[in-house]
Amino acid sequence: MAKQSKPLIALRKEPVQARSQDTVDTILEASAQILQKEGEAALTTNRIAAHAGFSIGTLYQYFPNREAILSAMATREQAHILKKLEAVFATLDPTDPEPTVREAVAALLGAFRGRHGVRRAIILGVMRRMPDDPRASAGVAEPLLTALESRCAGHFVPLGEAGRFVLLRAIAGAVRAAAIERSPLLGKPAFEDALVRLVMGMLLGGR
Amino acid sequence: MAKQSKPLIALRKEPVQARSQDTVDTILEASAQILQKEGEAALTTNRIAAHAGFSIGTLYQYFPNREAILSAMATREQAHILKKLEAVFATLDPTDPEPTVREAVAALLGAFRGRHGVRRAIILGVMRRMPDDPRASAGVAEPLLTALESRCAGHFVPLGEAGRFVLLRAIAGAVRAAAIERSPLLGKPAFEDALVRLVMGMLLGGR
DNA sequence: CTCAATATCTGAGGATTGCTCGGCTTTCTC
DNA sequence: GAGAAAGCCGAGCAATCCTCAGATATTGAG
Missing domain, CATH: 1.10.357 (Tetracycline Repressor; domain 2)
Known part of the structure; x- marks a missing residue:
């Protein structure tokens, strides 16, 4: 019981496989590009995910919130x-x-x-x-x-x-x-x- | 025609009557109190308006956005x-x-x-x-x-x-x-x- | 005082956005 | 190759900003 009340949060940490390390890098690079080209207002989490080519859920696997x-x-x-x-x-x-x-x-x-x-x-x-x-x-x-x-x-x-x-x-x-x-x-x-x-x-x- | 496409924006300026000057002061003071007591996350425009005792519409009469x-x-x-x-x-x-x-x-x-x-x-x-x-x-x-x-x-x-x-x-x-x-x-x-x-x-x- | 013009106030709700969660797919391990 | 672990998906909920059409209050000329 109470199987994953913690794990779900704790999962938002460091990626372990190479694939997911790439994912994190891609997300950060996509964020930088959006910031540079379209400004801070355009930096929404959905937009970042789309621009990076991932689902919004994937983004939140690694980053607990936009600020992160x-x-x-x-x-x-x-x-x-x-x-x-x-x-x-x-x-x-x-x-x-x-x-x-x-x-x-x-x-x-x-x-x-x-x-x-x-x-x-x-x-x-x-x-x-x-x-x-x-x-x-x-x-x-x-x-x-x-x-x-x-x-x-x-x-x-x-x-x-x-x-x-x-x-x-x-x-x-x-x-x-x-x-x-x-x-x-x-x-x-x-x-x-x-x-x-x-x-x-x-x-x-x-x- | 096109009667108030500008005026509506321009209205978000300085208050003229004493009453509205008070309104602006009250809104600012309410904001300060919320910030001090409950932190930045609690500083929503609806909350400010409620705490100041005004409608949200009144707030936006003077301030074009939250940032302002x-x-x-x-x-x-x-x-x-x-x-x-x-x-x-x-x-x-x-x-x-x-x-x-x-x-x-x-x-x-x-x-x-x-x-x-x-x-x-x-x-x-x-x-x-x-x-x-x-x-x-x-x-x-x-x-x-x-x-x-x-x-x-x-x-x-x-x-x-x-x-x-x-x-x-x-x-x-x-x-x-x-x-x-x-x-x-x-x-x-x-x-x-x-x-x-x-x-x-x-x-x-x-x- | 009257009343029309002006100033101020109202608040339901449209548009956006941050983020969740149950379930699917890929990769790893033995 | 089978089970486990890691990674990925995306519809949709809750919260928030802000608009707008109209109600209410104040002012001041007559």
Whole structure:
């Protein structure tokens, strides 16, 4: 009795066979295409399923709700960015950190080029999940910042918890705002310069 | 013929009689209460109308859609904050700007205390409108920043357009993130310190 | 005060959309 | 190749946004 009151929900998880992994990928790609070509309003679950070539029921086998689709797209994007940042920080020269900071900023901005329609929806999706999902916040990059601080000890005034929080969210806020507002600054070198100035100014203690 | 194809839309504007002004206020207050007590999911247009004691049709006389209600709440909040900031900047001492910056930060943070459930929804509503409504972005505070720069000429390295954009969105990003994530930092002095450090560091040129 | 013009309010219901569930098909395992 | 497990299907329910045709309230000129 009560055979599948749980399983039905739990089934909405990771696919196991290769076929279903493809299904999930197809659904996410279809979502991205709809977002890019027709905008957020057109991103209905039925439309996604149709565009992906699956039944609506299949979609809901993997995603518990519409929001989860955006969430999954965001998670992939975020992992991609984090990986690039980690690669950059691996080359850090503790004597002269500014080039690394600049490189990291450039990498971050690089990830925000193209597919503006998709990115906008992803950002808003991320923010909607923020209080619930700790991974949704800019805090994921905190280990990188901590590493930067400890390896460059002596060069900077320590940030403390609040300082790290503010710096990470400040960067995210500036970049996300540029993306959402579709600011032409996004592509310009002056924008990169300003972000570097923001980071270095904060690290140096505002004095 | 074609008597009211336009008027019907145009009617969704400002109320003229005192009675309808009250209606709009009541609707906004009801929305705030629902948000605070029952969360965003409960904020349906029919529920708002019922809670405000009006028919759903009345609500749609003034607000073209659900989104517009959040937008109106955001506009009021924003005007309130901007007014407070203007008052702070009126007392600026060009010789020693840091106290004014600190005061402005404190004022901004003060506006983010209490009614967390409401604020979260407002912030997300603002961001959703960002590309369309220029007033929705942090750019509304740009005149204040420009004034600060010109009155303190010589103390700071000029920011330029990109610098101003980044600084304003960075502050907004940090504060909004704290609010949305319900971070306990929001109330702590260390958070204020970190924001001041962010601003001063950026103004001083990151060098 | 009267009454017509104007402003405001009403609420049933059309159109859409998110999502469920019982059952069918494909793939895996032994 | 047979049974089990994984994957897929899609009609339709419930919830929601929003419209529209007309009722009610207010105003102000005469």
